[in-house]
Amino acid sequence: MIAAVLMALTLQAAVELAPADEARAQGIMREVRCMVCAGESVLDSSAPMAGDMRRFIREEIAAGRDDAEVRTALVSRFGHEVLMRPPVETRTLPLWLAPVIFLLLGGALLSGAMRRKPRKDGL
Numbered sequence: 425m426i427a428a429v430l431m432a433l434t435l436q437a438a439v440e441l442a443p444a445d446e447a448r449a450q451g452i453m454r455e456v457r458c459m460v461c462a463g464e465s466v467l468d469s470s471a472p473m474a475g476d477m478r479r480f481i482r483e484e485i486a487a488g489r490d491d492a493e494v495r496t497a498l499v500s501r502f503g504h505e506v507l508m509r510p511p512v513e514t515r516t517l518p519l520w521l522a523p524v525i526f527l528l529l530g531g532a533l534l535s536g537a538m539r540r541k542p543r544k545d546g547l
Contacts, residue, residue, distance in 0.1 A: 439483050453467035457508050459506065466478055
């Protein structure tokens with residue numbers, strides 16, 4: 425009973441946007457990572473925190489903020505990890521370089537292991 429009342433109050437508190445603004449909000453939601461799920465956007469996540477983030481995005485758009493201002497507000501709250509594609513900056517460079525470094529390291533280890541393999545013909 426209490427859960428139903430709380431759900432009804434939550435739905436009433438939701439910000440209603442015009443169709444164009446809702447499309448903008450959903451576009452931003454696709455670019456923002458759920459901090460609980462980490463691999464999903466807040467648009468796709470069912471985590472309560474993702475719901476809070478969706479509500480925050482809608483409130484910011486209803487307040488007249490543009491897309492860049494909404495992203496900046498999210499980054500100031502959660503850090504660059506909240507963006508699905510963080511910008512290339514000095515402090516986010518490790519995020520961009522890590523896959524390349526691990527690929528090169530794996531290739532070097534594989535190459536070294538293949539060279540050290542003894543030959544079966546005794547030569």
